[in-house]
Amino acid sequence: MTELPSPAETSAANGGLPVPTVVSQAEVEALVTADVALHVTREALVAQAAGQVSQPDPWHLEIPDRQGEVHIKGAHIHGAAHYAAKLATGFYGNKDQGLPTGSGLSIIADAATGFPVVIALDNGYLTDIRTGAAGAAAADALAREDVGTAAVIGTGVQGVRQMAALLQVRKPSRLLVYGLDRGRAEEFAARMRLLHDWTVEVAGSAEEAVRQADVVVTATPSREALVHGAWLKPGAHVTAVGADMEGKRELALSVLERADVVAADDVAQCLRVGELQYAAAAGIAASLPLVALGDVIAGRTAGRTSAEQITVADLTGIGAEDAAVGSALADALAARRT
Numbered sequence: 616m617t618e619l620p621s622p623a624e625t626s627a628a629n630g631g632l633p634v635p636t637v638v639s640q641a642e643v644e645a646l647v648t649a650d651v652a653l654h655v656t657r658e659a660l661v662a663q664a665a666g667q668v669s670q671p672d673p674w675h676l677e678i679p680d681r682q683g684e685v686h687i688k689g690a691h692i693h694g695a696a697h698y699a700a701k702l703a704t705g706f707y708g709n710k711d712q713g714l715p716t717g718s719g720l721s722i723i724a725d726a727a728t729g730f731p732v733v734i735a736l737d738n739g740y741l742t743d744i745r746t747g748a749a750g751a752a753a754a755d756a757l758a759r760e761d762v763g764t765a766a767v768i769g770t771g772v773q774g775v776r777q778m779a780a781l782l783q784v785r786k787p788s789r790l791l792v793y794g795l796d797r798g799r800a801e802e803f804a805a806r807m808r809l810l811h812d813w814t815v816e817v818a819g820s821a822e823e824a825v826r827q828a829d830v831v832v833t834a835t836p837s838r839e840a841l842v843h844g845a846w847l848k849p850g851a852h853v854t855a856v857g858a859d860m861e862g863k864r865e866l867a868l869s870v871l872e873r874a875d876v877v878a879a880d881d882v883a884q885c886l887r888v889g890e891l892q893y894a895a896a897a898g899i900a901a902s903l904p905l906v907a908l909g910d911v912i913a914g915r916t917a918g919r920t921s922a923e924q925i926t927v928a929d930l931t932g933i934g935a936e937d938a939a940v941g942s943a944l945a946d947a948l949a950a951r952r953t
């Protein structure tokens with residue numbers, strides 16, 4: 616195993632001050648697994664809903680001529696040993712050059728002194744895994760126990776992460792995949808068949824997939840509604856992860872209007888940049904059955920109360936989740952040295 620310097624090791628070259636440990640994506644992947652991410656992301660959602668997090672608004676930069684967007688998020692969960700600041704990018708023209716859409720890095724710092732202790736050069740892995748974990752936490756809190764068919768709209772990085780994470784909490788026997796590009800959807804379906812013993816089919820349309828699904832996950836940068844309320848089966852759960860800034864949208868208002876529970880990872884943030892921005896603009900947000908996802912996870916608020924209800928999770932990605940997985944990484948690095 617690679618010998619690592621201690622997080623916050625001091626250096627004479629740095630005037631005796633702490634020098635952060637720089638870790639690669641491979642090291643981060645080994646130390647912050649999907650199970651670790653699910654555990655700490657749940658805790659972060661619960662803490663956020665309880666008001667136990669200091670979390671500034673996300674910073675968003677758009678570079679339209681490169682189809683680029685840059686997000687900076689961060690937080691301190693009260694009482695935690697670390698705080699974190701995280702950069703995540705999505706440059707949708709990258710695929711034309713054979714590059715991944717997303718990248719990023721995290722800075723994890725000591726909450727007692729402020730000094731950075733870890734710089735994770737993880738190419739966005741921590742963002743990807745915590746977003747998957749939030750999806751799993753939402754499905755676990757809100758979906759029926761007996762999920763037969765799942766549907767995923769979007770066949771990119773989050774499509775993969777969300778399906779892997781869903782399998783942590785539910786075991787569907789069938790998956791329907793819809794993507795803009797049929798060839799990519801077929802490749803995605805082949806990858807999904809390796810994850811679990813389920814029947815995986817490529818659907819001809821989002822509607823065809825959604826109409827049959829007990830759990831629907833949308834994971835695209837769409838700016839138009841992809842899912843409509845009339846398509847939802849009784850008992851369906853919908854998790855939307857794609858809308859994380861103004862202008863992005865995956866769900867029609869009719870989805871929110873049909874829901875018996877609409878859970879937000881951060882209610883205020885979702886009203887600004889999530890699916891709920893459209894409910895706010897239409898003046899119907901106050902009439903929705905809106906709850907904080909962390910309150911449902913903690914049992915402070917009721918989630919689904921019958922098998923026939925429709926539930927929705929609006930996930931914009933919160934700084935508390937970034938702080939939680941960052942802190943887990945710093946702890947794992949420290950534990951590895953002892």
Ligand SMILES: NC(=O)c1ccc[n+]([C@@H]2O[C@H](COP(=O)([O-])OP(=O)(O)OC[C@H]3O[C@@H](n4cnc5c(N)ncnc54)[C@H](O)[C@@H]3O)[C@@H](O)[C@H]2O)c1
Pocket residue numbers: 705707716717742743746768769770771772773774793794795796799834835836837838841856857858859863930931932933
């Ligand atoms: N909520 C969060 O915490 C969070 C975290 C990470 C990413 N995201 C967001 O999730 C979205 C997807 O991210 P990703 O990393 O998977 O990107 P990606 O580029 O890897 O995949 C995007 C997929 O969406 C498909 N797509 C694009 N427009 C579509 C449309 N109109 N209809 C159907 N499919 C469409 C693309 O073909 C591709 O398969 C982005 O909007 C990203 O910003 C949110």
